[in-house]
């Protein structure tokens with residue numbers, strides 16, 4: 001067995017760094033000053049006075065984003081966090097790796113000042129109903145507007161939804177155009193065969209009471225089950241029943257919209273929709289091992305056809 005080096009021994013015996021949280025005080029606008037926890041301090045969420053001591057209140061389903069409260073799940077404000085888990089789903093592990101090797105400053109805060117959706121979505125009445133939305137943050141794409149006061153004060157609040165435009169170029173679309181099955185309308189489907197689409201990339205934000213209700217179990221049952229099945233990865237599920245938001249370590253959802261996103265809530269306008277599971281095998285590599293790509297291909301044709309008809 002290799003003897004640990006003198007340095008390692010010293011390091012192992014070193015006392016934990018003293019906790020030095022910045023005192024939290026309310027200010028004129030009612031927003032408390034951000035607690036900037038020392039970045040090299042290990043916050044054990046099972047210890048009292050270390051996690052969510054004074055969480056920013058969340059009133060899920062409130063139509064006013066400031067009253068609803070920002071989802072605070074970054075490492076910067078340990079005592080004020082109001083959500084369990086971490087941003088980026090399972091990919092937060094890579095952030096940990098990047099910090100460990102010195103490639104990323106753990107104190108880094110992205111500059112979100114120029115980040116805003118390229119088209120408007122909502123607000124819709126469903127945003128004000130905690131039973132309508134339970135697995136995403138409806139204000140997740142507008143944090144720079146809705147929570148500007150928090151950002152200006154130094155809070156590290158991250159968007160959970162990105163809204164942008166994209167071009168999609170697929171050989172099947174050009175084949176369908178050549179065969180006369182699809183006709184370009186110049187707006188949704190171009191003569192070149194490219195589709196101009198709107199894209200929303202969404203990170204899950206679970207409101208645990210409603211998730212439990214939908215699945216017909218109690219909230220404690222849901223929390224205990226996730227705690228046990230993740231081998232205790234999220235102690236706060238058990239220790240902090242007052243914290244209702246959870247950013248689960250699962251993949252997000254991407255929505256591609258052919259046509260005008262503003263017409264989605266209009267029940268008089270037909271909406272072609274396919275829920276598709278991402279698939280490397282056939283979607284990306286064209287393998288015949290499954291039927292994912294043929295299904296999504298026919299859905300894309302239908303969506304482009306319907307959107308072109310609607311735009312005409």
Ligand SMILES: [Zn+2]
Pocket residue numbers: 278279280281282283290291292293
């Ligand atoms: Zn597949």
